[in-house]
Amino acid sequence: MSLTRYGALLAKVLLLGLLLSALIWPDLSGIKGKASTARLIVYPLGGMILPLWWWAYGRTRSKLHRTFPWPADLLMTLPWLIDLIGNRLNLFDTVSWWDDAMHFILWGFLTAGVLLAFAPRDLSSAVTTFVALGFGTTAAVVWEVGEYVTFVRASPELQTAYTDTLGDLALGTLGALLAGLIVSRARRAPVT
Template identity: 25%
Template sequence: MAADALRILGTLSVLLALLLHGLTDAAIVAFALPGLMLPRFIGMRPCADFAVSVTLLVAAWSNVYDLYTRIGWWDVMVHFVCAGALAVVAYLFLAHRGVVAPPVARGFSAAGAVVLTTAFGLALGALWEMVEWIGHAYLTDRIYVTLDDTIGDMAAGGFGALVAGVYLAYGPRLIMPSALPARESSETTSRS
């Protein structure tokens, strides 16, 4: 229920950002909405769902309040945490769709999960940096873009995805067995 409340808060946040800060900031907050919905759709455990939702809302509102430029270490920390969270969501989405083996299923490779999760984090980081560049070049010069910032953000995100991949592979299950494809959920063992 707490994660669902955050999804409602995220939706209301778009309207609040629009009313108080303008269209650009509302669009930035709206960019988080798919990420808020996906953990519920793929059946992530409530604590993991809540953690992803908090991470995305903090990342979005940090942009609105310019925390990335006001607090020196904030940008790197948010890229580390957010890329890790989204990379795990990407892996679990593919597991939910039967594309990759979910954790604890026959055919699951811990090393493969770490490599894929890291690659997802790097890819998502590259996409985000492209969106920032497009926003800076075509929408507003308020979006902070430099080569050092871009490379630092991608490195932090890649490292965050690597750490998250290790957690996905060796930590407690982040997805409920009932959310897995039928053939996979019957092959899994429970591990908390």
């Protein structure tokens, strides 16, 4: 079993463990008052979307992969796990740069995973980058709308929400752009 497969499976186990602990001990989860119910629904779906797609469709008809795409799965699971860890350790509220770094890094991970899982390898670098921007920017907008609807509008964060949201959207888009550039370059590199 490859190291990437172990990493993806470990990330899923840790994600499910943190979600279960948030159900059992909501006051200790770090997500209380931060759309905890929505996170308890969306995060397991986010971590399982690729395995569910593979089980329902990809394993028999995928033109992209002959075997399960473990690197993509790991990259698509890490954003949910790292967000929960950051909330559990209260890093979003205590480390001034944490939220900005996470919007950049986690959108990059998610976008790279989606590209590896679903974008054909023969796309040009430009098209791969545009697909990354389209997915990453759309996902960032959906995330920010979700944050607003589920908890920002009724929290003290509402006072700074506009500026924070614009920054988050810009950082998520830049993370997606970087992911697109990295994936397109990696796909052009000769296999050794």
